[in-house]
Amino acid sequence: MSALPPITRAGSIYDLGYRRYEGPRLGRAHAIRSLVFHSFRTTFGIGRSGRAKAAPIILGAIAILPAVIIVGGLTVAARFGFQRQLDETDLIGYDNYFSAITSIVVLFCAAQAPELFGRDQRHGVLALYFARALRRSDYALGRLLGFMLAVLLMLLIPMMILFIGRVLLSTDIGGSLGANLPRVPPVIAQAAVISALYGALSMAVSAYSPRRAYATAGIIALFVLPGLVAGIVIGIGSSTIGTWLVLLSPNTIIDGTDALFFGQSLGEEYFFISLPIWAFLVSASVEIGVVVALIIRRFARITI
């Protein structure tokens, strides 16, 4: 048992009384850090009911599954000496893993982003945050950053499994490390763009629509519709409008930055685009900037 403080008043020994807090107050930066960490935890359902953990666990498992299967396959192959052939077939590798799990990431965003901004608004928790020593934009950015980090982790874990599996299962670990290491920076860059763009967009939708169901539907629509519309428009024959839609649609932006970071050319489906490939990175940055500004504006104006 820890030592009890001296009892200053007559009364029950169980009543330790109220004590003043004389310690340090760490200010806004500490508040934002705490919010980031809390949002990160909440996104994965940590510190919440079992039901809240279901969606992140299931979606996270699905996102990791391909990596596990690949590493499993590599293990079997290493056992029977088919290593070389398998390395060369390379069905899902670093560069196309993200596009393989895009729909899972979208579902993760659609399910979990409303848990942060939506929940705080529905249950009136905003009043408790805004009555504390931080700015409203601090709150918005802290929550947003925490969510982006959660998406980032969700993207990087399968890549880490892939990386470790490939290196350790290789007969020549040193050589394999040399072969795999150069892929790390593009993987991290691409994961950062995806988590920032998807995170900002889905958090913006949930900031403006506190109702959970609407937010989830809105996020899915936001990710799916522009791509569909772009396809139709191109089918009709307008490559100008099609180009704009491709530069706006989050999924196609991600395809562009993927090609940029991994040093490839754009896929054939983007034949009508006559822009330099870094245009996708610019459009990702602009979109993230605009959306973050919209989120900050929402919480600056909201009345509680």
Next chain:
Amino acid sequence: MIATSGLTKVYPGGITALDGLTVEIEPGIIGLVGSNGAGKSTLLKILLGLLEPTSGNATIFELPVATRGIEIRELVGYMPEHDCLPPDMTATDIVSHLALISGLPRAAARERTAEVLRHVGLYEERYRAIGGYSTGMKQRVKLAQALVHDPRLLLLDEPTNGLDPAGRDEMLELIRRTGTEFGIAVIVASHLLGEIERVCDHLVAIEGGRLLRSAPLGSFTGRTGSLAVEVEEGREALVERLAARGLRVVVDGPAILIDLVDEAPFDIVRDTVVELDLALVRMEQRRHRLEDLFRDGPAAGNGSGAAGSGADPGLAESGVAGSSAAAAPPAPPPASGR
């Protein structure tokens, strides 16, 4: 401690919540009374910087609300009127999280969370999800989160909302202890004067966004109270006997109302009922109604609009000095059955 001048808030849509409110408030336990829609919540939110006033200004601890909001909110704890707790978190989790947001280091946040939750009377329940709490428990958590960062000033918006009589008594006792024993200034907004007069030492009454009166509690009481007495039979005889002993008695439905100037009527009624051998059903002190305040106060009338400390001499006297003991009305004796 708090000073507002010409504070006006007009909501979009033209509803005027505050109308040129000018008031000065000194530390203590202050009751902010007014009917629903009088502007109490709006005033608290403006003081916290949650709302921007349309015009006028306010300061807390000499800090202007408009520009020093963050410093002010570091010193203030706020308990909102409405539900504000996420149902799937435990009391411990939400309170310690909010302590971190207030700038407390992690270890201190955990320690103070345990302390304030114990202070408000939550023990084992604090590890359960808030969704399963009773209203009374939720109100306690709301009070705990307002206290966790050890504020200099507490702003409580209708803290007894939704509580049963026992819960109200406990909440009021908590507020009284917080204010008197810990030296934290408290502002309690309520539309139930009868309730907050039990804990406050100073009252600020507002109506329609204007100041009606700001004075120590003592100057409000003693004038408008009445004692309601109900007996099964023989009411006429009782009225007659009481009137004969010099009390002002009015028949009001099944009850008779006796003007309370001091504590003497309690004894007189008791003795008279015994003498007449009547069956006493009820004997209670009637709470003042808000309107009474506005009719009978010495400063009523000139109090509205621009009443500062000059308009009401009583205001200057109210300070930290605990007038609470003297001001608290005598507890009504329990109604005796037969």
